[in-house]
Amino acid sequence: MALYSEKVMDHFTNPRNVGKIDDADGIGEVGNAKCGDIMKIYLKIENDIIVDVKFNTFGCGSAIASSSMATEMIKGKPLSQALELTNKAVAEALDGLPAHKMHCSVLAEEAIRAAIKDYYDKHGIAYDKTQFPDPHDEEEEKHDFNED
Amino acid sequence: MARTIYVDNAATTAMSDKAIAAMTPYFKEIYGNPSSLHTVGQVAKEALDAAREKMAKCLNCEPREIYFTSGGSEADNQCIRSAALQGAKKGKKHIISTAFEHHAVLHTLKKLEEEGFEVTYLDVHSNGLVTAEEVRAAIRPDTALVTIMYANNEVGTIQPISEIGAVCREAKVIFHTDAVQAVGHLPVDVRADNIDMLSLSAHKFHGPKGVGALYCKKGLPLLTFIEGGAQERGKRAGTENIAGISGMAAALEESCQSLDKNAENLTRLREKLIDGLLKIPHSRLNGDRVKRLCGNVNMCFEGIEGESLLLLLDAKGICASSGSACTSGSLDPSHVLLALGLPHEVAHGSLRLSLSEANTEEDIDYIIAEVPKVVEYLRSISPVWEELENGTRKHLI
Numbered sequence: 001m002a003l004y005s006e007k008v009m010d011h012f013t014n015p016r017n018v019g020k021i022d023d024a025d026g027i028g029e030v031g032n033a034k035c036g037d038i039m040k041i042y043l044k045i046e047n048d049i050i051v052d053v054k055f056n057t058f059g060c061g062s063a064i065a066s067s068s069m070a071t072e073m074i075k076g077k078p079l080s081q082a083l084e085l086t087n088k089a090v091a092e093a094l095d096g097l098p099a100h101k102m103h104c105s106v107l108a109e110e111a112i113r114a115a116i117k118d119y120y121d122k123h124g125i126a127y128d129k130t131q132f133p134d135p136h137d138e139e140e141e142k143h144d145f146n147e148d
Numbered sequence: 149m150a151r152t153i154y155v156d157n158a159a160t161t162a163m164s165d166k167a168i169a170a171m172t173p174y175f176k177e178i179y180g181n182p183s184s185l186h187t188v189g190q191v192a193k194e195a196l197d198a199a200r201e202k203m204a205k206c207l208n209c210e211p212r213e214i215y216f217t218s219g220g221s222e223a224d225n226q227c228i229r230s231a232a233l234q235g236a237k238k239g240k241k242h243i244i245s246t247a248f249e250h251h252a253v254l255h256t257l258k259k260l261e262e263e264g265f266e267v268t269y270l271d272v273h274s275n276g277l278v279t280a281e282e283v284r285a286a287i288r289p290d291t292a293l294v295t296i297m298y299a300n301n302e303v304g305t306i307q308p309i310s311e312i313g314a315v316c317r318e319a320k321v322i323f324h325t326d327a328v329q330a331v332g333h334l335p336v337d338v339r340a341d342n343i344d345m346l347s348l349s350a351h352k353f354h355g356p357k358g359v360g361a362l363y364c365k366k367g368l369p370l371l372t373f374i375e376g377g378a379q380e381r382g383k384r385a386g387t388e389n390i391a392g393i394s395g396m397a398a399a400l401e402e403s404c405q406s407l408d409k410n411a412e413n414l415t416r417l418r419e420k421l422i423d424g425l426l427k428i429p430h431s432r433l434n435g436d437r438v439k440r441l442c443g444n445v446n447m448c449f450e451g452i453e454g455e456s457l458l459l460l461l462d463a464k465g466i467c468a469s470s471g472s473a474c475t476s477g478s479l480d481p482s483h484v485l486l487a488l489g490l491p492h493e494v495a496h497g498s499l500r501l502s503l504s505e506a507n508t509e510e511d512i513d514y515i516i517a518e519v520p521k522v523v524e525y526l527r528s529i530s531p532v533w534e535e536l537e538n539g540t541r542k543h544l545i
Contacts, residue, residue, distance in 0.1 A: 013460070019529075033492070035473070036473045040531040057530070058453055058531055060453055060472070061455055061456050061459045063456075
């Protein structure tokens with residue numbers, strides 16, 4: 001399919017780490033149903049290492065593929081590395097996303113940060129607040145408009 | 149892929165054998181320019197005339213009331229701008245339309261609003277229909293044009309066109325209809341339907357892409373959109389696309405001949421498909437169930453997003469369409485579904501299946517078997533569905 005790379009289609013049709021973690025240490029949810037995508041990430045953390053990660057996503061093909069790829073990229077990694085994951089890295093790992101779908105990779109990055117922040121908050125762990133800017137402060141992603 | 153079930157005929161159709169056969173002579177054997185006075189040119193001119201006559205017969209108008217265009221969008225632009233200019237000359241700068249027209253109409257109206265026109269967009273209600281009385285009530289002394297689509301491209305609802313036309317005739321207001329989804333599928337009769345201007349597109353009824361036509365009642369002024377020649381009675385310059393025009397005329401003739409038979413068969417398949425898909429919990433049919441195109445099914449499934457639904461159906465060989473934001477390429481879901489009053493989150497989960505004569509009972513059975521599985525899977529990974537099910541979010545359908 002021309003719209004998406006083979007990697008995107010692979011992660012969309014066979015998503016990795018789909019599901020929930022009942023006793024998750026941190027949960028992050030971003031996006032909203034009105035805009036058509038919500039991503040929810042569950043983390044299991046031991047000694048600052050993400051030992052397990054699962055996601056549930058309501059959204060388009062690239063939103064599901066971005067969730068799948070992002071969770072793969074942080075699984076087994078220390079929190080410090082997970083916090084360094086950028087949306088660009090997720091998109092690159094998927095062999096690129098169409099321009100108007102880049103916000104899906106942004107959601108994945110934000111969902112992971114939100115889950116880590118939730119873990120810190122729940123466990124009373126001190127952290128640098130500047131590491132977690134409110135995503136809503138950022139400018140709204142603009143989509144290209146093309147009609148058939 | 150094991151099989152392909154094409155159910156996106158509102159987007160485009162496969163060409164019919166008759167339409168293809170009607171086109172082929174004009175690529176090599178009859179290649180003349182109809183404007184040339186020699187024999188080779190005049191043979192092409194005869195083909196052009198014959199096509200125009202066929203089209204006119206199907207629509208019940210005179211051949212000289214048919215103007216060939218590049219398609220439905222061009223026809224919409226030309227008709228609406230012509231009527232608007234005509235009105236403006238008399239100081240009439242008010243237009244009546246609906247909120248769920250095709251963008252070829254809506255974007256033209258937006259431009260006209262920027263140019264000083266005022267547009268009333270009639271509510272299409274939750275069933276996707278307007279009434280002639282609502283049109284009558286909206287007409288003002290300065291109304292220049294009423295433009296209302298014959299049948300909607302997404303939800304398939306069919307407007308009471310002849311009644312609206314009668315109201316416009318009585319009020320002496322020009323009535324244009326975008327009949328792109330209707331021509332070749334419904335018995336469109338410009339005289340009986342009181343239509344002054346109409347747009348159509350060949351590829352929606354098994355003709356070729358890139359060609360369409362407009363009907364403009366004689367006596368009404370038509371703007372020249374493309375300058376540079378005397379083609380189309382001086383209203384659209386450029387050497388005619390004879391192959392395309394001949395293919396379109398053949399396709400329309402064929403469609404009109406089998407209208408009743410197709411309608412009966414398609415309606416039966418459509419009803420079966422709707423019944424089958426409505427069994428999915430928290431699903432709804434969009435648009436009036438009865439007053440709709442016989443091949444149109446448009447559903448919403450709560451808790452899922454349309455693009456992922458489309459892609460997974462495509463992997464199963466089912467080619468459909470959706471009104472979700474991701475498929476429209478904009479931030480908002482389909483303006484048609486929003487015009488019906490659907491909330492954004494519901495409109496994102498829409499699926500349009502538009503059937504053609506090529507679809508079989510087996511196709512319908514396959515779709516009814518596969519769609520619920522995909523919906524169920526997407527719901528199983530959807531945080532929205534989880535909230536709907538555990539009660540933290542209210543079901544809307």
